[in-house]
Amino acid sequence: MSILSREKVKLNVQVKDKYEAIRLAGQLLVDAGHVPEAYVDKMIEREGVSSTYIGGGLAMPHGTNDAKPLIRSTGMSVLVVPEGVDFGEERANLVIGLAAVGEEHLDVLSSVAVLVAEEDDMQRILQASSEEELIAIFEEGMEL
Structure with a gap:
């Protein structure tokens, strides 16, 4: 099962x-089978403990x-x-949900952080016209 697939990408979300x-x-x-419903509640609980806003328009719940x-x-x-969503003091235009086995979450977090740290790459992601184009940007910038 791929870490990122078309079914797990939504463009132009409000x-x-x-x-x-x-x-x-x-x-x-x-829906992709990575986690049960109970995990979503744990994502909400985690946000209550401390914000998952990383910076530069990125949140990684x-x-x-x-x-x-x-x-x-x-x-x-x-x-x-596109319009962003408030994550405390900041607005996120890119929200990446993450579920990772063992210590893989650190690898994924750091790979995504490096990818979106480049303003050009972040703009390419935000302006992707299709799910496939967005996935290609991630595959190019990360080792998926």
């Missing part, structure tokens, strides 16, 4: 708040540490939110 964004990102992981046993396989979901 959400009313970060919790709706997190639930949508989490549901894509559930993921579950709490005690949710680790729920993860069946490593997966990533991507929401492009």
Whole structure:
């Protein structure tokens, strides 16, 4: 099973708040079989402990540490939110849901952070015209 696939990418998403964004990102992981429904609640719980906003328009919601046993396989979901969604003091235009087995979450987090740290790459992601184009940008910039 691929860490990122067309079914786990949503372009031009509109959400009313970060919790709706997190639930949508989490549901894509559930639908793909990476995690059970209970993991989405752990993603919401994690956001309550501390914001998953990373910077530069990127938020990476993921579950709490005690949710680790729920993860069946490593997966990533991507929401492009053109108008942005408030994550505390900042607005995220890119919301990446993450479920990772073992220590893989650190590898995925750092790979994504490096990819979107380049303003050109972040703009290419936000302006992708199809799910396939967005996935190609991630595959080019990360080792998926």
